[in-house]
Amino acid sequence: MGGMxxxxxxxxxxxxxxxxTTKRLADGGGLFLEVRPNGSKYWRMAYRYGGKQKLLALGVYPNVSIAKARKSAQQAKEQLAEGVDPGLVKKIRKGTNATDNTFQAVAEEWLEKFKHQWTESHLKSISGRxxxxxxxxxxARPVGEISAPELLxxxxxxxxxGHLxxxxxxxxxxxxxxxxxxxxxxxxxxxxADLRGAIPRPNVSHMSSITDPKQVGELLRxxxxxxxxxxxxxxxxxxxHVFLRSKEIRFAEWSEFDFEKAEWRIPLAKMKGRKRDKEISGxxxxxxxxxxQVIDILREVQALTGQGKYLFPGLRSTTRPMSDATLTNxxxxxxxxQExxxxxGLRATARTLIRQELGFDEEPxxxxxxHAVKGPLGAAYNRADFIEERKRMMQAWADYLEKLKTGEIS
Structure with a gap:
């Protein structure tokens, strides 16, 4: 069962x-048999969902065999992998009737169960749509009978x-x-999933971002x-907090960090368009x-991945960095x-708000x-690292994000 x-x-x-007293006989992977003082034997599976420890009842032994219990536990693990609480699935199936199977009923149930993961504005947007x-x-159609042409x-x-x-x-x-x-x-x-490519993509050339301080606070929460x-x-x-490119975040290595100096030094070879900057800046x-605040984030992730090479290793292999799709997903x-x-787009968020709300100049x-800047600022700009100004800016930005998150400012 999943390598168990x-x-x-x-x-x-x-x-x-x-x-x-009640005792537990472990089978592995969270599955165990609970043996009670009266002789009753119950299959249970321990799992975590939404940060909470939960138990899933899988039946009574010997009516439910060990093979059937393992199969049920595997199905529960697959549901967890999809982001669904298997305990909720069991509850739903137990009380499901014909009206519960319509697309609208299932959609409203989905909205209710997962609304805590979204901001209020996103919930309103999704439900309204x-x-x-x-x-x-x-x-009003049974959700299991809807075809791709019907949805299309x-x-x-x-x-x-005209609303692509x-x-x-x-x-x-x-x-x-x-x-x-x-x-x-x-x-x-x-x-x-069968309709990919059926609706033309809107002509969007920019990376979508949010620059409303209130929405940024919602995002942080x-x-x-x-x-x-x-x-x-x-x-x-x-x-x-650091508004680097996704690849620069994903390929971050612990050897590049100096907590005492509060610095992250990224080799220019890993930076987009910066391989020749050594000739310019030295x-x-x-x-x-x-x-x-960034040090606090790093300390938290260090407890999880500090023994390896990458801050953010892949889910399947700790010797490779996190995949490109992980943050997007x-x-x-x-x-x-995506729209x-x-x-x-988080880079554009930082650039806009640091200028508009914090008042820092363009150069730092x-x-x-x-970025390597062209035009009037030219090489003189590129030779100046603005280190002290950037230190002040990065701390001011972190302080500002903290206040947005707590609602102190909006």
Missing amino acids: TNKLTELALRNAKPGT LRRDIFPWIG SALRRIEAR ENAHRAQTNAGQVFMYAIATGRAERNPA AIDRYPGSPITRCALQLTT SAFHLVPLAT ALRRMGYS ELHVH IERQLG
């Missing part, structure tokens, strides 16, 4: 004797209004509902609540001053569509972004 080593045998189960553009056309017909109506971005967002949200229906046993296919890997959460937190590194899981926010901002 099973420990229990049929003989051990039959011979398990009750004691004066479904109720306005999807429910009138397929809301609803999306075409949005496209006909909204059509793609509606397709994404519908797909999330179908995936939830699959996880809860009410559908077998996701027709939204959503990141803190991110229910996935704590390593991914720390990577997002670091990205908002330095082989791009310096990132570390604010106190995390934003999508939090409810941010609303792109990881690279651009230098911190790792």
